[in-house]
Amino acid sequence: MDTQIITKFKIVKPTNEVFEAIVNPEKIGNFWFSSSSERWEKGRTPTLRYNEYDAEVVIHVLEVEENKKIVFAWGNDQETIVAITLKELDKTSTIIEVNESGLSEDDPEIINKMIGQKEGWVYTLTCLKGYLENGVTTLRASLVF
DSSP states (O other), rough: OOOOOEEEEEESHHHHHHHHHHHHHHHHHSSOOOOEOOOOOOOOEEEEEEEETTTEEEEEEEETTTTTTEOOOOOOSSSSSEEEEEEETHHHHHHHEEEOOOOTTTOTTHHHHHHHHHHHHHHHHHHHHHHHHOOSSSTTOOOOO
């Protein structure tokens, strides 16, 4: 069973703006986490905080290729690898792809976890698109569990 989750979106913004929104701690709070303790760079371990859910996670940044790729590991009960790739369509548009892998196919909750992660990535990229294309910062942390 293939347990990787792939989510793709087109964002009508240049690749450098999409990249910066993710790695810059001053911007990430506009669409994803409440805060990031530091800029995402290879070898760093930023702490990401969700104030609304009283939760935080530490990620391990494994690879960064400016305006092209960000790879990190995260997870509490099981660590997964997330690869975010950015492809420039033209000077004004970017395809962003998120590929999360490493979920255990032996986990009895694998289907629910995959659905949850896919839902999370679709939501995160929707928030990113709203923020970058229209300046909307109120979508973040709107999910009700």
